[in-house]
Amino acid sequence: MGKSLKTDRFTLGVCYYPEHWDEALWEEDFQRMKAMRFDIIRIAEFAWAIFEPEEGRYDFSLFDRALDAAHRHGLKVIMGTPTATPPAWLTTKYPEVLNATIDGLPYHHGARRHYNYSSTKYRELCANIVRRMAVHFKDHPAIVGWQIDNEFNCQIDTYYAEADHLAFREWLKRKYGTLDKLNQAWGTVFWSQTYTDWEQVHLTRRVVSNTPNPHQALDEKRFISDNTIDFAKVQTDILRDIAPHHWLTTNGLFGHLDSHRLTDEQLDFFSYDTYPLFATIFNDPNEEEPLLDRKWSLNLSAVRDVSPNFCVMEQQSGPGGWTNSIELPTPEPGQMRLWTYQSIAHGADMVLFFRWRTATVGTEMYWHGINDYHNQPNRRVAEATIIGEELQRLGEGLVGRRYVAEVALLDDYDNEWDGEHDTYPGALRGASYGAWYKQLQYRHIPADRVKLRTGVGLDELRKYKFVVYPHPAILTEETAMLLKEYVKGGGKVVFGARTGYKDETGRCRMMPFPGYAAELCGIHLEDFTRIAGTVKPALVRMVGEAAGLTAGAVAEAASEFPAIKFNDIIAVDQPSVTVEAEYTTAYYAGKPAMTCNRVGAGEAWYYGAAFSEAVVDKLINRLGLQSPVADWCELPRQVELAVRVDDAGEAWHFLLNYGANEAYIRVAEEVEDVISGEWLTGDATIPGYGVRILRKSDKS
Structure with a gap:
């Protein structure tokens, strides 16, 4: 169980940048925020040049006035450390702080996140500004917490400055101790890569055919994660020493960073920036019935694993755009409210909209906030006001609840990072996680x-x-x-192709596939093929027991579907194994494609391909998975179900309608919509992009 945000009442707020606006606007801005039921603002994460206009000269006066004004209006403040955007005087005087490309060419000043974590000079200068800020602001009554940096590893998550190569060597020395052990772990005997001096060892560099050593590439990502956490520690140590009464967080979930370890070791809870329309612009246009913005719930589920109750530091409120790249469309009426409740349904107990007013200058001048440039009323302001009124009314009833699920999608950092370089398992991951989450969503199974x-x-x-x-x-x-102990105790686990054949260095084991999963699954693989080029996926048909199924369900289960991406040909080793599906085409027609091994009170399943929506649907049926509301509420596919339970066991059922059209539901028991106070039974509706939170009555 990760570290969670602790609060008595739900907190709603907005990101605000006083340095961007004429000071005459501040008072009215803060008045309007309070009228909209906002309680908190985030400031200063990009203001280093304001705080320290030249090296060693500090000026906090602008933010002193802003903090005082916010406090007069009853607003709490999250103070950001500004280390994501070093000022021009710093990068000019100390160019060694800049990050570099894989070819060693430095990135230049003019954007953000252009520094490297390894530079001792940059760490020194970061420590100086954070210490000065902590001493100056530690007693201000408006400040409740600090955001460290901003979005670690966003935009870029690889680092190739000279300081990074040096730091990587030191990291490897601590990990392996000797070059002999490093050479063994990296398999450098292959292609005569053996290292005889530490000076020969670097982070991955540009090589022929873009094929760096895969074991080196995996260690590189582990190093980047450790180095990022170590960089954060420079700041958290200072803040915990000087301002121990403030909580610490950061906003993220980006690549090559163990956010769990970062939170466990350095933070009080984790925060996230949620922009659901990203899930629409990167969607496959050929996908049938895509999740679109609903797919963002998969990201929120990952955040919830870090901190069960978390903060959304940036909640999308308008269209998003950078002047030459990102292009997010405008949220339709109701979507901003829907996405706010989407975050809350998954564990957010604090939400801040990005941003109060759209910037009139800079790269993000098309990244719209609640207010437009003209600062006049608009529909986003009206919608945010409704959200504020509702959340103030729901108050303490929302917070501290835990999300409840009986199904989990497992992953780990090593396989995530290894799969970026090694496409044999890596190319399967996205399809499988997407298919499982999509079908679970459409079946209303949290x-x-x-x-x-x-x-x-x-x-x-x-x-x-x-x-x-x-x-x-x-x-x-x-x-x-x-996993064997979990299965013996009654759990069910499902594996897919390419399971278990590597050790923790990424080296292939000299043992039958699927390695240490073979005994649990009661099988071995007698052959396999990657699906590529003219090699097409074999077709698969479910077989095995169909007890209790209707004739239509039996026919549906027997229908054929393609086994995508990779095909493992399975051989059964134990009598407790049943063949649940078989290939019907290719040279391995008639061979097992899916098996189930009964171990103790549970089951271990193996499917020899990547998971598609078709096979997931059949597996959900075969495994008997059902929605937790199946016996009292009928929901259409366009509605997401999420369940949050308080310490007393009272469940709030969040129903989120992602469709523009009205959704029809049927409730078999009397329930209360805690948002509207309406009591429902029988047929009911949820407006387009609407939300209901249902609580069963005491007599249900």
């Missing part, structure tokens, strides 16, 4: 995302009746034993 890591043990897994671990190419003996 799901968690769980990162398997140190500290996640049997008690954590036993919360779930069913877990999916699609393609863990790297599977340690310890993890396999953990």
Whole structure:
């Protein structure tokens, strides 16, 4: 269980940049915020040049006045450390602080996040500004907490400055101790890559065919994560020493960063920036019935695994755009409210909209906030006002509740990072996680995302009746034993192709596939093929028991579907294994494609391909998974169900309508919509982009 935001009442707020506006606007801005029921603002994360206009000369007067004005109007403040945007005097005087491309060419001043974490000079200058800010602002009554930096590893998550190569070597020395052990772990005997001096070792660099050593590439990502956390520690140590009464967080969930470890070691809780329209512009235009903005719930599930109750530091309120790249369309009426409740449904107990007023200058002058440039009333202001009124009314009833799910999608950082370079397992991951989450969503079955890591043990897994671990190419003996104990106790686990054949260095094991999962699944693989070029996916048909199924369901289960991306040909080793699906085409027609092994009170399933929506649908039926409201509420596919429960066990059922059209539901028991206070039974509706939160009556 991760660290959570602790609060008595739901907190709503907005990101505000006093340095962008004439001071004459501040008072009216803060008055309007309070009238809209906002309680908190975030400031200063990009203001280093204001705080320290030249090296060693500090000026906090502008923010002193802004903080005093916010406090007069009863607004609390999250203070940002400004280390994501070093000022021009700094990068000019100390060019070694700049990040570099893989070819060693430095990035230049003029954007943001152009520094590297390894520069001792940059760490020194960051410590100076954070210490000065902490001393100056520690006693201001408006400040309740600090945001460290801004979006670690956003925009760029690789680092190739000279300081990074040096730091990587030191990291490797601590990890391996000797070059002999490094050479062994990296398999440098291949292609005569053996290192004989530490000076020969670097981060990955540009090589022929863009094929760096895969074990080096995996360690590089581990190093970047550790180095980022170490950089954050420079700031958190100072703030905890000088301002121990303030909480610390940061906003993120970006690449090459163990956000769990960052939070466990450095923060009080984790925060996230939620822009659901990103899920629409990167959507496959050929996908049938895509989740679109609803897919953002998958990201929120990942955040919830870091902090079960978290803060949304930036909630999308308008269209988003950078002058030469990002182009997010305008939210339709009702979507801003829908997305706010989407965040809350998944565990957010504090939400800040981005931003109060749209910037009139700079790269983000098309990244619109609640207010437009003209500062006149608009529909986003009206919608935010409704949200503020509702959340103030719901108050303490919202916060502290835990999201409840009986299904978990498992993953781990090593396989995530290894899969970026190694496309054999990596190319399967997105399809499988997407198919599972999509079909669970459309079946109204809440799901968690769980990162398997140190500290996640049997008690954590036993919360779930069913877990999916699609393609863990790297599977340690310890993890396999953990999953075996989970299954023996009654749990069900599903694996996919490319499971278990690597160790933690990314080296292939000299043992039958699927490695340490073979005994648990009761199988081995007798052959396999990647699906590429003229090699097409084999067709698969479900077989095995169909007891209790209607004739139509039996026919549907028998229909054929393609086994995508990769095909493992399975051989059964144990009598407890049943063949649940078989290939019907290709040279391996008639061979098992899916098996189930009964182990103790549970089951271990293996599917020899990436998961498609078709096979997930059939598996959900075969496994008997049902929505937790199946016996009292009928929901259409366009509505997401999320369940949050308080310490007393009272459940609030969030119904989120992602369709522009009205959604029809049927309720078999009397329930209260806690937003409107309306009591429902029988047929009811949810408006387009509307939300209901249902609570069953005491007599239900």
